[in-house]
Amino acid sequence: MTYTDIQKALARHMGQWPGRADVPVWINGAIIPESVSAARDGPTKAPWVRFNIIWSKAFTAGVGSQPCRRIPGIITAEIYYPEPVFDSTTTSIKNPALETLAIADSIAEHFQYWQEQKISTLAASVVNVDDEADWYRRNVVVDFDAD
16 A cells, blocks of 8 residues: 555545544644634634544565565544633533543544554554643544555
């Protein structure tokens, strides 16, 4: 597979994530979708996800009748959830730690041990990340290999 084939397949799979109906996704490197801009910059902030592919160094996996290249990498889904705003009209406050964990669980379940064509993924990990400018953050990290 080419790097382009891998990028397209992983982005297509992220596009099939069932949670995408509720949480907009920005595939890093693409134009930021309006839904993400609204969630990130609108008057009422909402959760959103930035999806990244981090390439690792390709290596020769075998040389039988011809050399075989393997391309490993890491998928990251950065989940952003707005910090709660407290005011007198708020009747219930959602817990961003639990909300980001629910989104992370959904993405992890969607990606881990997935296989298509010559791409396969391994176990997913959820990583806590420091808050960033009024956003609570958590990342999902999944290793992949492509032949």
